[in-house]
Amino acid sequence: MTAAPAEPASAERAILMRGITKRFPGVVALDDVSLEVRKGELHAICGENGAGKSTLMKILSGVYRPDAGVLEIHGRPADFGGTRDAERAGVAIIHQELNLVEDLSVAANVFLGRERRTPLGLVDDRAMEAETARLLETLECRVGPRTRAGSLRVGDQQLVEIAKALSLDASILVMDEPTSALTEAESARLERTINRLRERGTTILSISHKMEEVFRLADRITVLRDGRHVRTVDRAATAPKEITGWMVGREIAEHSFHEPRPRGEPLLEVRHLTLPWPGHPRGYRLSDVSLDLHAGEIVGVAGLMGAGRTELLETIFGVSPPTWTGEIRLAGRGVRFEHPREACAAGVAMVTEDRKRLGLFPDLDVAGNVSLCSLREAVTGGFLSRSREEALVAGPLRDTGVKTPGPHASIMGLSGGNQQKCIIGRWLLTRPRILLLDDPTRGIDVGAKAELYGLIDRLCRQGMGVLLTSSELPELLTLSDRIVVLAEGRLTAEFPRGRATEHRILEAATGS
Amino acid sequence: MAASDSTSSGGWLLRRSEWALLAAILVAVVLTALVDANHSYWFQPLTSLRDIARSTAMLGIFALGASVVIIAGGIDLSAGSMIALSATVCAATMLALAPAEMVGFKPVGGAVVAAGCLASLLAGFLVGTLHTWLITAVRLPPFIATLATLVGLRSLARALATSTTAALLPTKNSQINVYDPMFKFVRDNVWIPVAVCGLLAFVTWLLLTRTVLGRHVHALGGNEQAARLAGIRTENVKWFAYCYGAMTAALAGLFYVANESVAAPAIQARGHELNAIAAAVVGGCSLSGGVGTVPGTVLGTVFLRVVIDAVSKVIKTEAEIYEGLIVGVVVVLAVTFSQVGQLAKGGRRLFPGLLGLCAIPTLALLVGGVVAMTAAPRAGITAGLAALALLVALRFWEGRQAAAARPA
Numbered sequence: 001m002t003a004a005p006a007e008p009a010s011a012e013r014a015i016l017m018r019g020i021t022k023r024f025p026g027v028v029a030l031d032d033v034s035l036e037v038r039k040g041e042l043h044a045i046c047g048e049n050g051a052g053k054s055t056l057m058k059i060l061s062g063v064y065r066p067d068a069g070v071l072e073i074h075g076r077p078a079d080f081g082g083t084r085d086a087e088r089a090g091v092a093i094i095h096q097e098l099n100l101v102e103d104l105s106v107a108a109n110v111f112l113g114r115e116r117r118t119p120l121g122l123v124d125d126r127a128m129e130a131e132t133a134r135l136l137e138t139l140e141c142r143v144g145p146r147t148r149a150g151s152l153r154v155g156d157q158q159l160v161e162i163a164k165a166l167s168l169d170a171s172i173l174v175m176d177e178p179t180s181a182l183t184e185a186e187s188a189r190l191e192r193t194i195n196r197l198r199e200r201g202t203t204i205l206s207i208s209h210k211m212e213e214v215f216r217l218a219d220r221i222t223v224l225r226d227g228r229h230v231r232t233v234d235r236a237a238t239a240p241k242e243i244t245g246w247m248v249g250r251e252i253a254e255h256s257f258h259e260p261r262p263r264g265e266p267l268l269e270v271r272h273l274t275l276p277w278p279g280h281p282r283g284y285r286l287s288d289v290s291l292d293l294h295a296g297e298i299v300g301v302a303g304l305m306g307a308g309r310t311e312l313l314e315t316i317f318g319v320s321p322p323t324w325t326g327e328i329r330l331a332g333r334g335v336r337f338e339h340p341r342e343a344c345a346a347g348v349a350m351v352t353e354d355r356k357r358l359g360l361f362p363d364l365d366v367a368g369n370v371s372l373c374s375l376r377e378a379v380t381g382g383f384l385s386r387s388r389e390e391a392l393v394a395g396p397l398r399d400t401g402v403k404t405p406g407p408h409a410s411i412m413g414l415s416g417g418n419q420q421k422c423i424i425g426r427w428l429l430t431r432p433r434i435l436l437l438d439d440p441t442r443g444i445d446v447g448a449k450a451e452l453y454g455l456i457d458r459l460c461r462q463g464m465g466v467l468l469t470s471s472e473l474p475e476l477l478t479l480s481d482r483i484v485v486l487a488e489g490r491l492t493a494e495f496p497r498g499r500a501t502e503h504r505i506l507e508a509a510t511g512s
Numbered sequence: 513m514a515a516s517d518s519t520s521s522g523g524w525l526l527r528r529s530e531w532a533l534l535a536a537i538l539v540a541v542v543l544t545a546l547v548d549a550n551h552s553y554w555f556q557p558l559t560s561l562r563d564i565a566r567s568t569a570m571l572g573i574f575a576l577g578a579s580v581v582i583i584a585g586g587i588d589l590s591a592g593s594m595i596a597l598s599a600t601v602c603a604a605t606m607l608a609l610a611p612a613e614m615v616g617f618k619p620v621g622g623a624v625v626a627a628g629c630l631a632s633l634l635a636g637f638l639v640g641t642l643h644t645w646l647i648t649a650v651r652l653p654p655f656i657a658t659l660a661t662l663v664g665l666r667s668l669a670r671a672l673a674t675s676t677t678a679a680l681l682p683t684k685n686s687q688i689n690v691y692d693p694m695f696k697f698v699r700d701n702v703w704i705p706v707a708v709c710g711l712l713a714f715v716t717w718l719l720l721t722r723t724v725l726g727r728h729v730h731a732l733g734g735n736e737q738a739a740r741l742a743g744i745r746t747e748n749v750k751w752f753a754y755c756y757g758a759m760t761a762a763l764a765g766l767f768y769v770a771n772e773s774v775a776a777p778a779i780q781a782r783g784h785e786l787n788a789i790a791a792a793v794v795g796g797c798s799l800s801g802g803v804g805t806v807p808g809t810v811l812g813t814v815f816l817r818v819v820i821d822a823v824s825k826v827i828k829t830e831a832e833i834y835e836g837l838i839v840g841v842v843v844v845l846a847v848t849f850s851q852v853g854q855l856a857k858g859g860r861r862l863f864p865g866l867l868g869l870c871a872i873p874t875l876a877l878l879v880g881g882v883v884a885m886t887a888a889p890r891a892g893i894t895a896g897l898a899a900l901a902l903l904v905a906l907r908f909w910e911g912r913q914a915a916a917a918r919p920a
Contacts, residue, residue, distance in 0.1 A: 317741075319741065339740075339743070341743035343743075352741055357738075358735075360735065360738065361730070361735050362735065363730060363733070363734040363802035363803050364731060364734060368727065372731060372742050373742050373743055375724045375728075382723070383718070383723060384721075384726075384727065
């Protein structure tokens, strides 16, 4: 890609930010940040969680108003009172969090607040559905426009969110980690859409934690750290290691856990597991899945969105409806859990995929979140003892390396990585022999990811068996001893570490 | 998130918002003492205290139950009807066991009273179980399930009163009189409901903050799906919460019988469930669940009753007409004040755009109307115009603040 080193003329500038500052109670989220984005370029913003990327994007799209500084869009000063103002100026944003109304259809969500009308002033569902179908088609997403948004899985919801932004036909598109919930194949589709948009001259600002994605797509890269602008560089003039170095202020060692772990006795055997899916044309969520997990082993479960990764873990953990057939054996004994409590008592723990929705208790403090599953150990004489609870959680907080002001700090004040460590710590307290991790590093920054990898590796060396899913293939390849691949509910391949490559896994996952 | 703020803003003994509530209670008492033309707080402090203590304790008992349900992420709209049912069950049981004494205004004996009270509490347990079954097995939303029992239980209580009296007495009656001296004793000794309420508050506090079950109640209210995935039997926790709610209402029902010497299901405690919910909300419980404390609920109850008492002292004639209005205003003000911090920081406006323009005359009309009806028509017009001027000024100030906050 070409990028002139000279200052571009104002006509070529899509966005100009000068001295943008935004304070929140207790923190300066952005401190005097200046940034220039050229027309038609794809500009990546990198930084750890809390670096201020999302705040910057929210200012650009009118969600926040800066406390100080100047914002210009296409050379015109912009003062957005809300997202509607930003949309009018041609800025659309794809948010990191999903903002769908679950009870409305996909089409109604895409056009929410900008509903098409018939000449009589009534809502024109047909036009909106047709337009939505067209948008989803460009994203190669096979979801009907009349489907209820809440019934979709996270990946599809994310695609709907993207379709919503595309429907605005904006000249500037802001993407806040759009691929964090997408599988490789879905990300690839999104990339093709991005390339089409660039051909049309759309300026794109993108936040991403995935370095290879950044280097494949971006023209220029801006690094933020602790709310400050570190630097902006041409992609050609830098390397991933340098960027991550600027992001964390130090060089990150390549994760390698290639030292073989000793493999122990079999812990978990799944045989011919079939989970029916009533009312769905396919008829099953899982079909005839068999796999083994040994002590001291990490088995990765690869698969596209909807392949049944989460369902597999949920069935083992006793969350799925008890309609499944087949066999699940724990250390040789057949089990059939009907409530997570039974799984927990049998030494199985599960860290769920959607941390905010399925894992965190926002109203409990850090200690309360960690101790929840093993509270009985903090009871003396029938009552909870605060000091015993503190002593109880001190261990896992230390082992997982949670950075918190104290055990009674608010869990919502921690970064995503630390929240996830708290949840893992919660399950470690139950002394599990099998740990089910469903996409544990989603939305977590680079540094914290490396720490989590180290933690998972350490647990495994202590004899735990780990079943891991991830939406990022490199993560599975880094951590797993073996990788099994699911495609549409069936197990299509199994690779030992040495033979697994992204290419082979993708082939098995897409059934090609 | 407001929810997480309240966890971390724990101060010494009480949270910050609870200290504010305590201060508000003191201010309300002092203001009443000054404004009341009879100065009853000065001249009859004991009578005033007794009135407030009784009404607070009676409301407090089932407000505590309501707050447990709310913290568990549910809602129980049926408390008022449960009170009526409990009162009727108690009276009907005593009537069935000792019909001659009940009719002859004679003591019925301790065993019969105990049987009546136990029957009431059992009814509470059964209603709580019914709620939980409707919510967890039939999967009705709590609002719908308890709306059904709100309507249904009162009707059931009336049917019970009518059919019991028809079967056991010469003439059927829609209410059952209770003259037993034990109930009279409770009525004449305010310390009993106060002690019961205090004890219940302590037990509830212990339960919510110092037991595994209490922690699970908070977890359930905070994030139900995560609670289930963490291995908590959420149905059992709900069962406890709804039974606690219904049984505290049943307990309150016994005090209603004592206080009024009658079980009158048609009118008894009608609408009081909303006072209980209001007390919990004023005390800092969040209707989305997971947030709330016992001290908060107790203070919320006291505040509500103090303000109602204050207005009755000031207005004097037909003060009970205004009770609902007061509860409504107190709830709105309490919850608004708890957000004042965010309002100031977040640049949010109270009177934005066209909606704000229309809200201003609405509020002014409300103020003017109430003053006109309670004082004099002329005073009403003056108050209305004053409110209008004040709100318009507030809106201008807000607009200028917003303009100033905009970066140049």
